[in-house]
Amino acid sequence: MSKAFVAGTGMTAFGTFPDRRGRDMFAEAGLAALDDAGLEPEDIDEVFYGNFVGTLAENQGHQGPLASEALGTTAPSRRVESACASSGLAVRDAVRAVRSGESDVVVAGGMERMSNMGTAGATDGLARAADDLFEIRSGVTFPAAYALMTRAYFDEFGGDREDLAHIAVKNHDNALVNDHAHLQEEITVDDVLESPEIAAPLGLYDACPISDGAAALVLLSPSYAKEHGLDAGVAITGSGHGGDTMALQDRQSLATAPATRDAAEAAYDDAGIGPNDVGLVEVHDCFTIAEVLALEGLGLYSYGEAIGAARRGETCRDGALPVNLSGGLKAKGHPVGATGAAQVAAVRNLLNGTHARADAVDDDVTVGVAHNAGGTVASAAVHVLEVEE
């Protein structure tokens, strides 16, 4: 299949900005992406905008048009909602719009504002990514859902909280130089193990923070890039989307992520690559266990093997496969609707040498992968990015 060039990326800082409206955050990210691409608002054909709890947090439905206005245009736009995978799937829809030949210049991105809801309000909002009848009514919070998977994983494959703590320590360490990160703070394994329990066996430091922020990408068709002499350097060459049952109780395995596997196989096939070609990856680590499930789902580790990867140093900056060089959701932050686009932005910037952690990427690395998950991975979006000759 044809590719979509990533011509520009933009992000707000991720953090706690309860007083900023979403439209202003998306304007900051989107205009930065346009500037990076060297394009104007009038060049935009379509906008795909990811957002999860905006109807609760900002009392605002129908956010698509606001996203376009924030970019300085009234180009057609829609909001894409798939919980934490909202903007990963906005990117996928944007790639498909470019590939179909209908659009040449597309903005894909997303925004979330949650800190204004308080911890209880945000916990309530995030829980809605679970099944209302089968899970929320039985007291399942979002951390609880991942805690259920964590204990099932330990039972099926082994591993312990200390293995998970090394993932948190690694991702915090990666974020230290990322000025857009929500948490720029070095932590230790003991800090994680001694952090207050939120949903046993997960503690506060196993979880990503509740973040506000926005991210955006400008995607171009190859013909438009050629015609306008735009040398984008990096392209999305593969895209995949996997699905699963909403509720954990309806799945055979509680310790794996089949939707990630399906999305990855589709994206790898699409790009004509295999897991062995992947040189760096940004995965959806909303909780430490989620990084393990992602790496195994992506085929980068066998089932049961990724739990010790950070502890062994393999996924650290100087390891064989650096994972979440941006700091991941864990430390960079997780403004839900912005996360998927921010991951693709991070992979593009790591591959073209403009990311603060690009020095950790070996010269021979030309393929990166972004993995975004919604709910307990009932939705998964995987994108393959490659350096173009």
Added chain:
Amino acid sequence: MTDAQNGGYDEFLDALEAGEGYYYACSNGHALVPPRRVCPHCGDRDLEQTELPETGEIRTHTTVTVPTPQFEDDAPYVTAIATFGQVKLTGIVRDIDPVDVEIGQEVTVTVEPSETTDERTIAFYAHS
């Protein structure tokens, strides 16, 4: 809450509460909690109402210390997924010290109001 609002789920809770719990089995061996019109695993519409076994076994569990507002007065509480024969249910394990909950533990199921909102919740009781 009325059935109209919850599409058959309240009927299922009524049955659980009366000790007459059931689930749906499709022709291809998939087991489903109501309400369902079709099997999400294979598309089969021939769902047979099947008696829920009296006892289940805890498959995984967590102790929630940071709840949603709907469970504020319940926290900390234990939420578990338990296997009853072929089907799995998610519920709150009552009357137990969280440190005593174990994978493989035998439980029975009923329906009780939550402490915070009186909304009906699936409740498990451990039998060791």
